[in-house]
């Protein structure tokens with residue numbers, strides 16, 4: 001598994017240094033992968049337009065099995081997608097990729113801090129409610145709370161997912177790793 005994490009780290013290093021090789025992005029690659037997919041990693045990340053996995057890991061078509069939801073929340077649908085990729089496509093490395101300045105985490109923090117409640121729609125409330133149990137609130141400091149809550153959300157999601165996959169998959173050799181993307185520097189820091 002180490003080599004897959006290394007591959008992702010090296011791709012991110014190329015991206016940061018401005019020497020991306022944009023692998024597997026040709027029409028030939030489309031034709032090659034149309035016969036079947038064999039991605040090397042699963043990435044659950046935020047829908048935020050600033051966090052595109054293939055670009056920040058310098059990867060291409062057929063390389064990453066990506067699930068994107070605001071706040072990279074571990075919903076049942078996200079878990080089902082991850083189960084498909086691991087149990088049926090044989091992917092052994094899952095990355096839970098949060099990011100700095102996440103609007104979904106910030107919305108959850110502000111909702112939690114708000115005394116008079118908020119007027120979120122039922123849909124947004126579902127998302128915020130999913131993030132809420134993972135919040136770490138630091139007094140009235142929104143920014144600090146967002147940083148700590150983002151880290152905690154990544155760590156708890158990784159741990160929860162590992163437990164779920166252990167129950168779902170016999171002889172589970174799947175590695176679940178948390179990571180955080182810095183939307184300003186382009187760097188992905190792998191946690192724990």
Ligand SMILES: [Zn+2]
Nearest residue numbers: 046048102103
């Ligand atoms: Zn986000």
